[in-house]
Amino acid sequence: MSVSIRTKILSSSMASLIIVVSLLNLAHGVKALALSSRSVAVGSSKSSEVTSHRFDFTLSTMATMGSIEFEYCENNPFVGTACSAPPGLSLSGVALGAQSGETGFSVDGSSTANKVVLTRPSILATPTAVSYTLTNAVNPSENNKTVYVRISTFSTVDGTGPRTDSGAVVFSTASGISVDGFVPPYLTLCVGVTVDLTCQSASGTQLDFGEFSTKQTRSLTSQFAAATNDPGGYSMFVAGPTMTSGSNIIPALATSSSSQIGKSQFGMNLRANSNPSVGSDSAGVGTAVPTAGFAVPNQFSFNNQIVALSPLSTEFNRFTASYIVNISPSQSPGIYNTTLTYIATAAF
Structure with missing residues (x-):
């Protein structure tokens, strides 16, 4: 009888050990998923123009979310790599003009001239379509300049730590076309x-x-x-x-x-x-x-x-x-x- 009992206990311990190991492996394998349905709409593509940038995307992961990062780069769209700020771009005076989907965000003080961090208390976010409009953004000063915006979500409130979901969008500045005409008096x-x-x-x-x-x-x-x-x-x-x-x-x-x-x-x-x-x-x-x-x-x-x-x-x-x-x-x-x-x- 005693042997039989010890065997059951041992089997139970092994089962628990196997479960724990499986959870540890799952946690170690978590990677940022891609944000889907990503797009950016700029109020004006004219260089050096003070304008709005609206970002629309769909969250992929059900997870705690406390911040969203928008990083503007001229070199590439790859999240987590070195970023070169587009010349003339300024996000220092950016405000959050509109938000939908996951709301309650405001501009965090850790934002820089080429990066905007939106922050809120960390709460559970579900996979859903979201939209955020940044106003008072100053476009890059060069005409026909390609700008990559890397978007990442975080469980932290200041855009630090592991990314939950990420992706990128791109837009370009353009020189204005002047169209003139004259209606002669008669x-x-x-x-x-x-x-x-x-x-x-x-x-x-x-x-x-x-x-x-x-x-x-x-x-x-x-x-x-x-x-x-x-x-x-x-x-x-x-x-x-x-x-x-x-x-x-x-x-x-x-x-x-x-x-x-x-x-x-x-x-x-x-x-x-x-x-x-x-x-x-x-x-x-x-x-x-x-x-x-x-x-x-x-x-x-x-x-x-x-x-x-x-x-x-x-x-x-x-x-x-x-x-x-x-x-x-x-x-x-x-x-x-x-x-x-x-x-x-x-x-x-």
Whole structure:
């Protein structure tokens, strides 16, 4: 009986010894696993730019984690080997702008100009996708510079001791491409007896009322069109005298008035009229409109003022100017004429 008992005890001891040895061998064989799904997104790749660097990766090991190290190197991506800092890189003012997955981190005081250590109290981390955004990073000063960022996780809170998981990502600086262009200012105006809506053509420069009558209003039309990219738009002036024959004149309508047969008067407007039947309303998708003295049908005036305007940049509008002449029985005979000049102005 005693022999049998000793044998069982011995067997039990051997079993325990075997278990212990197996655990020791397992602990000795632990190595850092690779972080998976690694990527880096830089806010700007311009050299010497103050920008953000966002790192995304997935933890591989369920283990205690107290710190994460981001080491920037110019020579290679191999974790644990000598690292040469990229010229001009500065991480001294880096802040942790955002974090997700495993959180609770802040920038550790052991960080350097080319290495950032994030720290938190050591707690268990599970294999999960994580993301960390470092802000206020200064990119290397050289254009087209390749930068390797070695990423390691640690159970310690200061980035020391054995690595749990590790991996690397890479980005490059680039010289900026300057793209310039120039939009020339334009103010397009065409005037004629008839004009195309977009000033592709204009024809005629003379109008003839024929013989004036004390019993009938004489009327004629001409057209103008305009457009501009000036943010302040444009103003259209009509300059010139009333109808004259030597020292004799047909009085201009200084204020808006209706056509009155038998009374000497000269005026114009920019609307479709029924008394007399002459003219048409403006055409086009632009924003220009007749001004007050020329915007009411059957009301005419002439006083060397602004006849149309747009308060902002505008596509083309075409206006039809309607001219009327009435004369009284006492109007002096003669050949009456005038020359009207259309002037468009913009500020630019």
